[in-house]
Amino acid sequence: MLHNTSSKEPIVKYTYGELLSTEDDIVTEFPITIHINGQEFATMVCTPTHLEELVIGFLASEGVILFKDDIKNLDIDEDRGFAYVTLKKATINVDQQHYSKRFIGSCCGKSRQFYFQSDVKTAKTSMTKISLTAEQCINLMNRMQGDSVVFKETGGVHNAALCTPTDIIIGRNDIGRHNALDKIYGYSLLNKISVRDKIIVFSGRISSEIMTKAAKIGVGIVLSKSAPTDLAIRLANDLNITAVGFIRGNSFNVYSHPEKITRA
Structure with missing residues (x-):
């Protein structure tokens, strides 16, 4: 079963002094529960697209797998x-691996703990030598935002x-910021795809969670339309990641490792 990314819902709209009955496109919110080797691991709330990518990316970011080939079998029941x-490892002990069964919501910032030991094991210090011009930063942001059909329809997803x-x-979107990166x-x-010389362009706030996930993926530059947090900047400095925020119009701010951004 393929789920729609949005649905038409009845609303009352106030405009120009009038209250009007109409319809609006509302983004779909979908829960998916992951079982690993027969054991419940986590439930995520997401946009129901590219679920195989989401599950594999999430398991890699949690340190459960390193490569896709670590998975023996993956079945997704979209109806339920x-x-x-099923991992090629015969068993996975959730407690021993420093995981906890938990609900992972779509809200920003507070849906996950930060100091999991798996984060320490899987976050990578960037070794990239890549650099971007200012014009390239702005162009990539404009292209990503322009390509997002679901955001244009609903305004309810992160890109x-x-x-x-x-x-x-590749571009992906989701109601959860971290889900979009997992995809x-x-x-x-x-x-x-080798990601060492690649860039992540992102529509949401750069929190410590997002910076940690970028480090797990292995990129060295993160471009965002929004702001970073102070902890995200400290992490970026430690992990050799260039964090660029507030890319709007013809301006932006570089918060860490500015040597990777040039005027031309």
Whole structure:
């Protein structure tokens, strides 16, 4: 069963002093529960697209897998909202691996803990030598935003894209900021794309969670339409990641490792 990314819902709209009955496009919110080797692992609330990428990217970012080939079998029951993962490892002990069964919501910032030991193990210090011009930063942001049909219809999703300095490789969206990045990570693993010399372009706030996830993916530059947090900046400095925020119109701010951004 393929789920729609949005639905028409009746609303009352106030405009120019009048209250009018009409319809609006509302983004779909969909829960999916992951079981690993028969054991419930986590429930995510997401936009129901590219679920295989989402599950694989999430498991990689949590340190459960390193490569797509670590998975023996993956079955997704879209009707009931379950993903059944069988790893090539015979067993996985959730407690020993420092995980906890938890609900992972679509809200921003407070849906996850930060100091999981799996974060320490899987976040990578960037070794990239890539740089971007100011014009390339602005162009990539404009292209990502312009390509997002679901955002234009609903205004209810976050956008993310994996890019080269001159082009978008893949774009994904989701109601959850971290889910959009997990889909990109999953796509990279499924298609064996080297991410060391790639860029993430992102529509949402750069929190410590988002910066940690970018480090897990392995990119060295993160471009955002929004602001970073102070902890995200400290992490970016430590992990050799260039964080660029408030890319709007013809201006932006560089918050860490500005040597990777040039005027021309």
